[in-house]
Amino acid sequence: MGVMRLGRAELRVMDLEKSAEYYKNIIGLDETARDGERVYLKAWDEYDHHSVVLKKADSPGIDHLAFKVERSDDLDKFESKIEQFGLTLTRVSNRTRAGEGEAIRFQLPTGHFVELYHEIEFLGTKTGTLNPHPWPDGLRGIAPHRLDHVLMTGDDLTNTTRFFVDVLDFRQSEKIMTVDGEQMVGSFMFKTNTAHDIAFIKGPDAKLHHCAFHVDNWYDVLKAADILTRHEVPIEVTPTRHGITRGETIYFFDPSGNRNEAFASGYITYPDFPTITWTEDKIGQGIFYHRRELMESFVKALT
Ligand SMILES: [Fe+2]
Known part of the structure; x- marks a missing residue:
C-alpha cells in the first residue's frame, strides 16, 4: 500500500x-x-x-x-x-x-x-507506449513533462511534517530551522525519488505559494523565460538555482496571481536519504542560491 x-x-x-x-x-x-x-x-x-x-x-x-x-x-x-x-x-x-x-x-x-x-481515467500520452518518440509533435509553450510539486504556507509545519512522514510514509529531504534550532520554518518532503513532491514554508495557513511543472534542464528553464517574456507574463524571478533541492527554476504568475514555477534537475532521493538542514539566516541562499536573499514578493505574494 x-x-x-x-x-x-x-x-x-x-x-x-x-x-x-x-x-x-x-x-x-x-x-x-x-x-x-x-x-x-x-x-x-x-x-x-x-x-x-x-x-x-x-x-x-x-x-x-x-x-x-x-x-x-x-x-x-x-x-x-x-x-x-x-x-x-x-x-x-x-x-x-x-x-x-x-x-x-x-x-x-x-x-x-x-x-x-486510486481510480482515474487513463488517457495515455501522444507518444504512446510502443516504440515511442522522445516527444510528440505540436508541443506548445513551456511544455513541461508533468506537474512536479506544490509549495504551500502554514503555521504548524511540525505536525504537518509528522503527518506526511508517519501517516503517508513520506520522507523529509530538507528543512529550514530557526538559528536556535527550535522551530521548523520550512519542510520539503518526497514520496517518489525527486527532491520534493510537496513542501511547506512558514506563513499564513491554507495559502498556495506555488505550483511547479517539471522541465528537462537549464536550457528549458531559460526557454521558459523567453516564452513568458514573449507573452508578457509577469516573471517574479528570472532563471536561477535553488540551494534547497539544487533545482533550476523560474517563478512567474498565472492570470489570477497564482505563482507557477518551471523546475528542472535537482538531486534524486532514496528512502535512506538523510534530511538536509538549512538555518534561517541562510534562507536567502537556500531559496535563491545566486541572489542570496528573498525579495519581498516571495513571502508576500500568496494566493
Ligand atoms: Fe518549487
Whole structure:
C-alpha cells in the first residue's frame, strides 16, 4: 500500500477562459475535459486524465491537491490511519469531478485540503507506449513533462511534517530551522525519488505559494523565460538555482496571481536519504542560491 505520487492540483482561478488559455498555450498543457465551472488539463507526458484542474472562483489559490495511491483498498487503510492521527475525513464520491473515481478528503494542520485517490481515467500520452518518440509533435509553450510539486504556507509545519512522514510514509529531504534550532520554518518532503513532491514554508495557513511543472534542464528553464517574456507574463524571478533541492527554476504568475514555477534537475532521493538542514539566516541562499536573499514578493505574494 502507499502513496505513489502527487496526482493533481485543483487551482482556483477568477477568469476560467483566460486561465485555460494561459495553461494551454503558455504552460502548454492539453485540455482533456470541461464542465460548468472546471477545466481539466494534463501535461503531454502524463498518462492519467488530468493533473491540473482549474476551478472558477472569486479568489485565487488552491482548492486541494491529491495524491494517487497504489491500490483501491489503500483508501480504507489510509482512512483509519488518518482518523487515528486526528484529522477529520470525508469521502468524495465517484465522478464528483470528470474522470475521477472515489477519493478521501481531509484537512491538514495547515488548513489545506488533500485528497487520496486510486481510480482515474487513463488517457495515455501522444507518444504512446510502443516504440515511442522522445516527444510528440505540436508541443506548445513551456511544455513541461508533468506537474512536479506544490509549495504551500502554514503555521504548524511540525505536525504537518509528522503527518506526511508517519501517516503517508513520506520522507523529509530538507528543512529550514530557526538559528536556535527550535522551530521548523520550512519542510520539503518526497514520496517518489525527486527532491520534493510537496513542501511547506512558514506563513499564513491554507495559502498556495506555488505550483511547479517539471522541465528537462537549464536550457528549458531559460526557454521558459523567453516564452513568458514573449507573452508578457509577469516573471517574479528570472532563471536561477535553488540551494534547497539544487533545482533550476523560474517563478512567474498565472492570470489570477497564482505563482507557477518551471523546475528542472535537482538531486534524486532514496528512502535512506538523510534530511538536509538549512538555518534561517541562510534562507536567502537556500531559496535563491545566486541572489542570496528573498525579495519581498516571495513571502508576500500568496494566493
Ligand atoms: Fe518549487
